[in-house]
Amino acid sequence: MSVPFPSEILGRVRACGAVAVLVIDDADDALPLAEALLEGGIDVLELTLRTPAALAALECIKKTFPQMIVGAGTILTPEQARAAAEAGADFGVAPGLSPSVLQAADESGLPFAPGIMTPSEIEVAINSGRRLLKFFPAEPLGGMKFLKSIAAPYAHLGLEYMPLGGLSLANIDAYVASPLVLALGGSWIAKREMIQSHAWGKIHQNAIDARERIDEIRAGLL
Numbered sequence: 728m729s730v731p732f733p734s735e736i737l738g739r740v741r742a743c744g745a746v747a748v749l750v751i752d753d754a755d756d757a758l759p760l761a762e763a764l765l766e767g768g769i770d771v772l773e774l775t776l777r778t779p780a781a782l783a784a785l786e787c788i789k790k791t792f793p794q795m796i797v798g799a800g801t802i803l804t805p806e807q808a809r810a811a812a813e814a815g816a817d818f819g820v821a822p823g824l825s826p827s828v829l830q831a832a833d834e835s836g837l838p839f840a841p842g843i844m845t846p847s848e849i850e851v852a853i854n855s856g857r858r859l860l861k862f863f864p865a866e867p868l869g870g871m872k873f874l875k876s877i878a879a880p881y882a883h884l885g886l887e888y889m890p891l892g893g894l895s896l897a898n899i900d901a902y903v904a905s906p907l908v909l910a911l912g913g914s915w916i917a918k919r920e921m922i923q924s925h926a927w928g929k930i931h932q933n934a935i936d937a938r939e940r941i942d943e944i945r946a947g948l949l
Contacts, residue, residue, distance in 0.1 A: 729829070729856030732838040736817055737859070739796050740889075740910045743771040744903060744941040747934070748800060748891060748914040749922065750775050756922055757784035761792050763927040767934025769916065773800040773820055776807050782814045789815045802839075805831030812837040820889070822863050824848045829855050840889060844868055846877050849886070859887050859909060866893025871901040878907055896940055903944040913937055 740746065747769050751757060757780075764772065774785045776799055788797050798818040799811035805827050811819050812835035819832055824841040832839035842861040843849050852860055862874050874888060890902050891912025902908050916937055917930040 729833050730836055730838050731856075732818060732840075732859055736796055736838065737909070740771050743769060743796075743910060744945070745769060745911045745913040745916065745937050746771045746773050746798070746889065747916045748773045748775060748912050749917055750777050750919040751780050751784045751922060752778050752919070753923075754780040754783040754787060756925070757787045758791055759925070759927050760917060760922055760930065761788045761795060763931040764917065764934045765792060765795060767931045768938030769913070769934040770794065771796040771798075771910070773798045773912070774816075775799075775801040776803075776811070777801050782810055785811075785814050785816060802828060802832075804828065808832040808837055808839070809835045811835075820861050822861070824851055826851070826855070829857075846880065849877065849881055853881065853884065853886070858885060859889065861912070862888045862890040863912075864892030865890035865902075865912075866898065868892075870898070871905055871907075874907060875905070896936060899940065900944055903941050904948055911941075 747764050774781050785797055796817050798820055799816040800820040802808050802819045802821045808819055808828050808831040819837045819839040822842040840859045840861050841852050842863045843852055887909040888907050889910055889912055894911055895915045899911055902911055916933045921930055
């Protein structure tokens with residue numbers, strides 16, 4: 728049986744509207760990075776498991792900023808799913824859909840959102856008990872127009888999506904406005920080179936800009 732996302736986590740992710748997707752090369756950068764994002768209004772993070780420092784950074788942020796929701800991304804193997812759970816990740820995410828990773832996440836008690844880009848992948852995810860899916864790569868596939876098309880046959884199931892790939896402040900309006908989207912994957916907020924160069928001020932401003940734009944779009948829907 729799949730591990731459901733706790734309603735508190737879903738609510739926090741939905742309220743934030745953007746998940747800062749991060750690649751950290753040095754665990755010492757974790758705290759100033761988290762602080763810059765948190766003070767800018769982004770309190771949901773996805774630390775991608777693309778570097779050896781990722782899990783140490785995740786543990787450090789969870790210990791120092793327990794008010795933040797911190798997930799692990801780019802989970803490609805069962806071993807990574809188990810390690811993410813042991814490190815205290817609030818959730819896991821992958822760019823694709825691997826049955827063995829889904830099983831490991833369930834066995835580890837890790838809420839997990841697999842990546843999808845086809846109806847067949849959506850159906851595999853549904854049959855594994857998932858209701859939150861990562862839509863990747865969003866913009867290269869055709870953005871919200873494409874997502875609306877492939878999501879339509881499953882609308883009655885209440886699925887939600889987290890788009891990632893090619894997003895920026897210039898093109899997020901349709902995503903934020905869509906009831907299909909729980910939150911955006913915001914890799915532009917704190918790019919890898921920004922973190923490497925310790926551009927905390929720029930990251931802080933990007934977080935502010937993202938928060939303000941999302942709030943503006945949502946206010947226009949009322």
